[in-house]
Amino acid sequence: MRQKALDLIQSGVTNAEVARRLSVPAGTVGYWLHQERTRRGSLPGKPNRPCPRCDGRPLNEAAYSYLLALYLGDGHIIQYSQHRVPSLMITCGDNWPGLMDSCEAAMKAVFPDNSVCRVRRTGCHNVKVYSKHLPCVFPQHGPGKKHERTIALEPWQQRIVDAHPWGFIRGLVHSDGCRITNWTTRMVGGERKRYEYPRYFFTNKSEDLLRLCGETLDRVGVEWKVTRRGTNPYNISIARRDSVALMDAHIGPKC
Template identity: 45%
Template sequence: MHPPQMRAQARALRARGHNIHAVARTLSLPYATVWHWCVDRPEPVKRGTELRCFRCRSDVENPTDPAAYAYLLGLYLGDGHLAVSPKVPVLRIACTATYPDLIDACEAAMLAVLAARVQRITKQGCVSVESSGVHWPCLLPQHGPGKKHERPIVLADWQRPIIEQHPGDFLRGLFHSDGCRIANRVTTRGRHYIYPRYMFVNESADIMRLCQWSLDLLGVAWRMNRRNSLSVARRGAVATLDRHVGPKS
């Protein structure tokens, strides 16, 4: 069997304009073999998503839009699902139908990161924003069988620097999926107070730790008010999240 390097060399010569006879003569190969490599089974043309998948390109180290990637990763960890089938993987993120801006932001992030086309499927109480793409598993290595809280969720080595540089965008994705900004009402000594508070609820201890880590990166004070629930209530901390996250809309 001929090594892959020889096949690649034959295709390279053919691409530079040499005919099949010349390539076969240069490489001392049978005409039929060169014809099969260069004509019958030419090198597959890289499609759009492959060219945009920075994990599959040797000349690109980071996503073109790392902020969009951090946001999309947060959305995926919250309300996303990557269906990997024998055909083409499909990324689905469920967005509450009452937040049209969130749906637009989710679609924009998919298009910025990888997708060539995004579709919206209306379901009971939500809109599923979906994109098919062979390379979604490359960019979302946290996918796997079963529910997220029943399997380990750990960032890959190449993902951590992206989140470290864009913790606010990552948190925006987390809070836009499994979080909220609410008006907290408190009565003290007969006086009523209303102040904003952010809440994040997730059953996965690993995802909760990623949220805590990202808040720490921004210097945002937080506390766990339940096993699966995180609260950000201090005035300065809320103000910081308002700059990076903001309420859903």
């Protein structure tokens, strides 16, 4: 019966029609065909998708600088046993749909040959892409939490961040940062008055990532300082008027 099914398929009969004629499940017919193609080495396959690191494919460096920062802040790479290739997932809150759009656009620009999807979760979406070259493109991937291991850029990554610093800063702010309105009070003419002013924060438990953020801010002329929780650095704060104006010109609030 198996051979009869293969002969019918070879003559041009569809799998569904073969299953109907022989009174066997359509899945069985498909499995027989798969076995035969495996035996003959004629399984259809997806074309090899080149890697910017392994094969020298051109890389959209501006998009990569932004995506790298998103990955370091809110992303992770994982490979489940049932999947042949790893996936990159970056979690984006539903309160900022524009940020989610920017993440998806950057992912498509960095991986133009791969499909990008959004997976719904409570209050957020995971923007996701599969690629066997993810460890090549993001060599910071490794076991354990990022803030508990060393995070250092490869020379080729540092070159990209140096060339596109605002993309990297924007990704850091979009992942683990914010723009808020601070306030304080002062005595003016014997009367206490309230003053409000904008301020940027970048918050992360990784001292390496705080260092990378500070170095990149230095490169674009933004003044900043570190605030601590106890003895541990915790926040990068940007409050000086000129620096906030520079951040507003290139970053702005999340949307």
